[in-house]
Amino acid sequence: MDDHPIVVENLVKYYEGRCVLNGIDLKVPRGCIYGLLGRNGCGKTTLIRTLLGLEPPTRGRTMLLGHDSRCLSARARARIGYVAEGHNLIQNYRVRRLIGLCRDLALHWNEAFFSQLMETFRLPMDRKIKELSAGMRAELNLALAMAVDPELLILDDPTLGLDTVARRQFLELAIDLIQKQDRTILFSSHILGDVERIADRIGIMVAGKLIVDCELEELKRRVRKLQVMFPSEAPKDLYITEIIHQRNAGREMVLTVADWNPQKQAILETFGPQSCTELAMTLEDIFIECTRPATAAVVEGSEV
Amino acid sequence: MRTYWTLLKREIIDHVAYFATALILSGLLTAMLVSVVLSFDGSDRELFGIAGGITATVAVVVGLCGLGVAQMYGDRARNISAFLTALPVTRAQIFIARIAAGVLVILILLVPPAVAATMLFGPNVDGVPVYRGIVPDVFRGLFLMCLACYSVGVYAGWHRRSLAPTLGVLPVVLLVPLLLVIKGFGPAVAAILAIFILACLAGTWCRFASSSL
Numbered sequence: 001m002d003d004h005p006i007v008v009e010n011l012v013k014y015y016e017g018r019c020v021l022n023g024i025d026l027k028v029p030r031g032c033i034y035g036l037l038g039r040n041g042c043g044k045t046t047l048i049r050t051l052l053g054l055e056p057p058t059r060g061r062t063m064l065l066g067h068d069s070r071c072l073s074a075r076a077r078a079r080i081g082y083v084a085e086g087h088n089l090i091q092n093y094r095v096r097r098l099i100g101l102c103r104d105l106a107l108h109w110n111e112a113f114f115s116q117l118m119e120t121f122r123l124p125m126d127r128k129i130k131e132l133s134a135g136m137r138a139e140l141n142l143a144l145a146m147a148v149d150p151e152l153l154i155l156d157d158p159t160l161g162l163d164t165v166a167r168r169q170f171l172e173l174a175i176d177l178i179q180k181q182d183r184t185i186l187f188s189s190h191i192l193g194d195v196e197r198i199a200d201r202i203g204i205m206v207a208g209k210l211i212v213d214c215e216l217e218e219l220k221r222r223v224r225k226l227q228v229m230f231p232s233e234a235p236k237d238l239y240i241t242e243i244i245h246q247r248n249a250g251r252e253m254v255l256t257v258a259d260w261n262p263q264k265q266a267i268l269e270t271f272g273p274q275s276c277t278e279l280a281m282t283l284e285d286i287f288i289e290c291t292r293p294a295t296a297a298v299v300e301g302s303e304v
Numbered sequence: 305m306r307t308y309w310t311l312l313k314r315e316i317i318d319h320v321a322y323f324a325t326a327l328i329l330s331g332l333l334t335a336m337l338v339s340v341v342l343s344f345d346g347s348d349r350e351l352f353g354i355a356g357g358i359t360a361t362v363a364v365v366v367g368l369c370g371l372g373v374a375q376m377y378g379d380r381a382r383n384i385s386a387f388l389t390a391l392p393v394t395r396a397q398i399f400i401a402r403i404a405a406g407v408l409v410i411l412i413l414l415v416p417p418a419v420a421a422t423m424l425f426g427p428n429v430d431g432v433p434v435y436r437g438i439v440p441d442v443f444r445g446l447f448l449m450c451l452a453c454y455s456v457g458v459y460a461g462w463h464r465r466s467l468a469p470t471l472g473v474l475p476v477v478l479l480v481p482l483l484l485v486i487k488g489f490g491p492a493v494a495a496i497l498a499i500f501i502l503a504c505l506a507g508t509w510c511r512f513a514s515s516s517l
Contacts (some may be wrong), residue, residue: 054386054517074307078392088383088390104310107393184367 003030005152005184006051011060011206013046014192020046022208024060028184029203035199035216036188039291043208044188045085048156051186052082066150077284078107081150085188087137091130095123095140102144114147120173133165142174148238153185159194168192174198196283214291216283223286224260225279228268235271240264245289254279256289307393311401312408315375319405322371326413333360333417341424342434359480364413365453369477371409372457373470375382375402376508380462386517395513403505406458410450438489447487448497453477462508 006028013021021043029035038044042167049055051062053069062069067076097103103109121139129137138158145153158174159167171194191193195202202219204212212219223244228234234253238246241264251274257264268276316323334355349484379385383396421443456477462472480497487493 001448030469047517052390054389056514056516072394074392074397076393077394080390084390088387090384090387091382101310101314102391105307105393107392109363235492 004028004105005030005065006053007061007063008023008042008047009061009063011047011050011062011288012058013050013055014058015046020208021050023123024205024208024210026203026210026213028186029052031182031184032076032201033187033199033224034203035195036186036203036205037190037192037195037287038188038205040190042205042291044205047205048154048186048188052080052154057231066197075107078148079151081145081148081153081155081234082279083138083141083145083158084145085160087134087141087158089129089137092128094126095132096125098140099125099144100128102147106148108148110147110149113149114143117143117146125219135162135168138162138166138170142170142180153183155185155187157188157190159189159191167194171197182186192282192284202283204287206291219261219286220281220283221287222260223256223258223281225281225285225289226255227277228255228280229274229276230271238268238271240267245292257283283288307397307468308401308404311393311397311487312404315402315405316408318378319371319409322367322374322409323412326409327365329360329364330413330416333413336360336422337417337420350379362478364450365477365481366474368410368454369408369457369460369473370448371406371458372454373461373467374457375406376458376461376512377464377467377470378461380465383517385512389517395517399509399512403458406454407451410447410454414443414447414451441489444494445497447486447496449480449484449499452480452497452501452504455501455508456480457510459504462512 004027006026008024011021011024012019024043024047028132036047046055049255050057051064053072056070056096065070065076065079067073072080089102093101103111117139121136121143123132123136123140129140132140142155142158145155155174159170162170175198183192185198186197187199196216199216202212202214202216203210212223230251230253232251234248234251236248240257242258243255244258245254247254320370379402385395388398389395418439425439456473457470460473464470480500483493483496
């Protein structure tokens with residue numbers, strides 16, 4: 001049994017002369033729910049597609065379940081469930097036919113579980129895929145991915161295009177399914193609240209680079225947001241390393257910094273602040289701070 | 305084998321119009337062959353048969369090229385391989401099943417007339433002045449011609465990002481039957497066609513195996 005179902009080594013991908021993935025290194029441990037975050041066009045989908053062997057890498061190597069992604073065997077693929085961004089199903093097939101095709105091609109098919117899901121979703125079997133709503137397509141795609149009892153589940157922005165109610169329903173079900181069985185999951189989403197609820201490890205991509213790769217709790221612990229009040233105008237530079245973002249407004253300074261420690265605290269004290277208050281940070285706050293264009297390089301250097 | 309069968313079944317259902325047309329055309333070709341042979345009296349009436357044969361040949365080669373284009377271009381346009389490779393299916397299996405479907409259409413088209421011709425020109429049948437030994441050579445040549453036209457369609461369908469440029473291969477497709485008309489059904493022509501088919505299919509496979517889905 002491989003301890004890391006997902007391994008990415010120095011992955012570089014150029015697309016039409018543009019660097020889409022720039023030296024990604026990643027190892028996802030078995031049983032981990034990994035939340036992959038990033039703004040539009042940062043390379044999340046390309047990374048996932050490269051992992052699945054749908055995109056050839058320009059340089060580097062990706063491995064799924066111990067097999068090179070470029071030559072995944074049918075047996076290895078049978079252990080992977082994939083929900084593609086936009087729910088890439090064969091549009092002109094009827095639901096019944098698509099299910100039949102997936103069932104016939106699967107090496108292992110949990111009919112009882114699939115029937116249970118279909119009963120929950122109540123999908124119209126005679127309707128064509130292109131006639132289904134985005135929510136129905138998402139549900140069908142999830143059901144097809146889950147029916148094979150995958151060891152590794154890859155969800156690429158599965159709630160994209162769903163309204164709030166459909167998204168919540170989908171997520172409740174997905175969380176339920178995920179938590180019931182011990183499996184490795186790579187979950188990409190723009191909805192940070194969703195990721196925060198289910199992920200135990202986080203990766204943040206900015207411009208083709210993985211600038212954050214650590215456990216969610218560790219990320220929350222290491223990135224601090226401080227509101228510092230000075231007696232007079234706040235100093236422009238604190239000479240502290242690993243500042244992710246700094247905003248000055250008169251006497252007030254709001255500072256987001258990685259790896260806050262007593263040494264940094266001591267340096268701050270030399271500027272004689274009146275008060276220093278720690279502000280609570282959600283994953284969304286951390287994400288926004290980390291993906292600001294000017295701060296991405298700082299975070300990368302800090303090796304969060 | 306179950307995977308191959310499922311993929312082949314999918315190809316047949318998705319392109320059922322081509323299979324049905326091949327079946328109908330095969331029946332017509334067989335009927336035409338039987339009619340020409342049975343009504344042969346040494347006059348020039350067989351010229352009507354030749355004219356029909358030319359029309360049928362053009363329809364067949366264009367149709368088979370169209371099948372190749374429909375399979376590959378349809379895949380690209382509808383992201384079929386991208387969906388299938390997320391299942392326990394490899395690109396090689398998809399490609400082999402697809403080519404097998406094309407070969408099956410050609411066999412549906414050619415086997416009934418070939419059987420009819422073998423019987424009509426058999427040792428116990430007199431009346432038509434045709435050398436019996438030519439029948440296998442002719443059908444081997446026709447099979448390779450059909451496969452060559454289909455392979456051109458497969459190649460064009462995967463190498464073009466839009467449908468219109470694939471029409472550019474039509475002159476090549478129409479040249480293939482002319483090769484048989486000019487050079488006959490000998491082993492040299494068979495070798496040329498076999499190399500041409502291998503080149504088309506190998507080129508398509510290399511691109512299919514390495515490109516983004």
